[in-house]
Amino acid sequence: MVSDTEDFIGALRAQAHRYHSWHPFQVMMNEGRLSRRQIQGWVANRFYYQKNIPRKDAAILANCPDREVRRRWIRRILDQDGTADGEGGIEAWLRLGEAVGLTREEVWDERHVVPGVRFAVDAYITFADTRPWVEAVSASLTELFAPDLMAGRLTAFERFYTWIDPAGLAYFRARLTQAPRDAEHALEVVTKYCRTADEQERAVAALSFKCDVLWSMLDAITWAYLGSTLQGDA
Numbered sequence: 001m002v003s004d005t006e007d008f009i010g011a012l013r014a015q016a017h018r019y020h021s022w023h024p025f026q027v028m029m030n031e032g033r034l035s036r037r038q039i040q041g042w043v044a045n046r047f048y049y050q051k052n053i054p055r056k057d058a059a060i061l062a063n064c065p066d067r068e069v070r071r072r073w074i075r076r077i078l079d080q081d082g083t084a085d086g087e088g089g090i091e092a093w094l095r096l097g098e099a100v101g102l103t104r105e106e107v108w109d110e111r112h113v114v115p116g117v118r119f120a121v122d123a124y125i126t127f128a129d130t131r132p133w134v135e136a137v138s139a140s141l142t143e144l145f146a147p148d149l150m151a152g153r154l155t156a157f158e159r160f161y162t163w164i165d166p167a168g169l170a171y172f173r174a175r176l177t178q179a180p181r182d183a184e185h186a187l188e189v190v191t192k193y194c195r196t197a198d199e200q201e202r203a204v205a206a207l208s209f210k211c212d213v214l215w216s217m218l219d220a221i222t223w224a225y226l227g228s229t230l231q232g233d234a
């Protein structure tokens with residue numbers, strides 16, 4: 001059965017209410033309520049996600065038989081890796097690490113990465129490796145919801161966390177244009193390839209899984225960096 005595309009897009013967009021922008025840690029961040037150590041913990045842990053995004057996208061490329069899709073998808077890898085030293089999103093995130101007072105080495109060597117973050121990110125890579133490539137494309141659609149969060153985060157960082165060198169925020173600025181471009185392409189792909197109700201349901205389930213990945217990362221970060229506060233409340 002061929003299903004209505006508008007309804008399908010509506011079902012994908014409806015996942016926005018499960019996006020990590022609603023997670024208490026993220027809400028506290030954008031309200032300016034996190035300490036220096038908590039911001040540092042988030043930056044160091046989120047780097048593990050950043051570092052692995054190109055491997056996730058390489059898995060999608062490896063599984064995708066459509067040349068047109070591959071031609072455009074490959075750009076995501078270059079956006080993160082850059083084409084030379086000193087370029088790309090991973091480098092920009094390392095600079096964010098320095099701007100919040102971490103050394104490049106301690107961000108790079110994963111010493112701060114907590115088990116739940118590693119587990120969630122690894123699950124995302126395994127998903128892209130092992131599920132049909134269109135489902136992995138659909139999982140990337142959380143980026144539909146990212147620009148609003150990025151804009152709020154930029155404002156919050158500039159307003160509340162004035163101890164952070166604003167030059168370190170270049171990563172978020174770049175994503176303000178990259179995320180909508182990437183999400184638009186991913187949406188084109190899933191609406192082209194997911195025509196039956198069953199295919200569309202699996203695409204929505206993939207996006208829901210990805211919301212769980214991002215949420216679980218923040219759960220783990222919350223426990224590691226706010227846990228003592230929570231226990232103190234009991």
Ligand SMILES: O=C(O)c1cc(C(=O)O)c2c(n1)C(=O)C(=O)c1cc(C(=O)O)[nH]c1-2
Pocket residue numbers: 053089139140141142143146149175214
């Ligand atoms: O900071 C964020 O809130 C956030 C969220 C997401 C997302 O929604 O998956 C991504 C990013 N950042 C990001 O920087 C990024 O490169 C990225 C790639 C992807 C993806 O699934 O392919 N999501 C995201």
